[in-house]
Amino acid sequence: MSENNTSVVVIGGGYAGVMAANRLTLRGDVTVTLVNPRPSFVHRIRLHQLAAGNDAAVVAYEDVLAEGVRLAVDTVDRIDAPARTLALASGDRLAYDYLVYAVGSTGAELRVPGAAEHAHPVATLEDAQQLRPVLDAAPADAPVTVVGAGPTGIETAAELAGAGRPVTLVCGGTLGPYLHTRGRRSVARRLARLGVTVVDGPDSTVTHVTATAVRLADGRELPSRVTVWTAGFAVPDLAARSGLATDAAGRILTDETLTSVDDDRIVAAGDSAAPSGLPLRMSCQAAMPMGARAADTVLSRLADETPETLNQPFGAQCISLGRHDGIFQFAKADNAIWFHVDGKPGAKLKETVCTGVVKHLADEAHKPGGYRLHLMGAANRQKKLQAVRGQTTAA
Structure with a gap:
């Protein structure tokens, strides 16, 4: 680092990290390094397509990363905040003036008996790549069970059913909990049309997984040659291991400018950040605006300006239902409303989102500096914060 140059290191090359790294190149006196364990960008919202053999789910960093960003293919083992250095798995040490923490999320630990041995997650690139040959080795008529009925579970079940697989979707509760009742009915109809059997309700929690079956809380056993696990997400423990303050899930605690509560040289974005202890929904819809906001916070400090606070719009959630169907669920302040677009138009909107993210x-x-979506939605975020703070005060 030279006296006239500021070094910013971004940990994590996903949606938030790439957005932050690109935006930081606004200043010519900033050196940006992106540390990521993979040499390619993972288009995570296409991993269910990779599992079904319909997409590679990776994009070359040359296509999404600014030329001025240095890519270091490595893993950060520990953050030494007082010394402003990173210990890398390769044995190298990397110094920084500012750090953007954007390590993302992964699948939750498989704690249900038998799940770790017999279930296949689809939360990471490696997970989806490992699942692909397992499905290829199974007979075309072998029963497949997908556990978890959030967007990933619904999309995976629909994608595999669209490829001709007999699929059962075990919800562990409600199908598509985020969806409005009308949107949920639409998804259920379209899953049925694909041949997906939906098992929902309070007794649909999985209690045991074997090589050939899935057992539910009410004692039912569903035959399953391949069990795909999509229930829950977790964040890496890098922040906690490094002595930084985190919430109970391990997300780094920040204020509303995404600055760590421990160190004003560390900002965080994406699934691994918990601004004001009130984390946003894990999604690329949240990650990219947060990446832009984190970069703007650093740039404001370099310009001796007061950083702006988090603005986060959530206008919709889109879910693919195979290659020819989908739903675009509209929302207000991240609460689903009655209006949605489904069928082929819903599929087109979903595909537009998937291609639009990369664009x-x-x-x-x-x-x-051209990205502007993070400048919308301040009132909604502030209202939610006031409500939570009011509940805390009352308690």
Whole structure:
């Protein structure tokens, strides 16, 4: 680092990290290094397609990362905040002036008996790559069970059913908990049309997994040659291991400018951040605006300006239902409303979002500062914070 140059290191090359790294190139006196364990960008919202053999779910970093960003293919073992250095798995040490913590999330630990041995997660690139040959080795008529009925579970079940697999979707509760009742009915109809058997309700929790079956809380056993696990997410424990304050799930605690409560040289974005102890929904819809906000916080400090606080719009959630169907569930303040677009138009909107995410990152790489979606929605976030603080005060 030279006296006139500021070194910013971004940990994590997902949606939040790439957005932040690209935006930081706005200043010519900033050196940006992106540390990521993989040499390619993982398009995570396409992992269910990878599992079904319909997409590679990776994009070359050359297509989404600004030329001025140095990519270090490595893993951070520990953050030494007082010394402003990172210990890397390769044995190297990397110094920084500012750090952007964007390590993302992964699948939750498989704690249900038998799940670790017999179930296959789909939360990471490696998970989906390992699942693909397992499905290929299974007979076409072998029963497949997908556990978890959030967006990943629904999309995975629909994608596999669309490929001709007999699929059962075990919800462990409600199908698509985020969805409005009308949207949920639409999804249920379209899953049925694909041949997916939906098992929901209070007794649909999985209690045991074997090589050939899934056992439910009410004692039922569902035959399952391949069990796919999509229930729950977790964040890496890097922040906690490094002595930084985290919430109970391990997300790094920040204020509303995404600055760590421990160190104003560390900002966080994406699934691994908990601003004001009130984390946003894990999604690329949250990650990219947070990445832009984290970068803006660093840039504001370099310009001796007061950073702005988090603005986070959530206008919809989109779910693919195979290659020819989908739903675009509209929302207000991240609460689903009655209005949705489904069928082929829903599928087109979902595909537009998937391609648009990569385009947003590429556009920011070529013209840093052009992304603006993180500047919307302040009132909604502030209302939610006031409500939570009011509940805390009352308690």
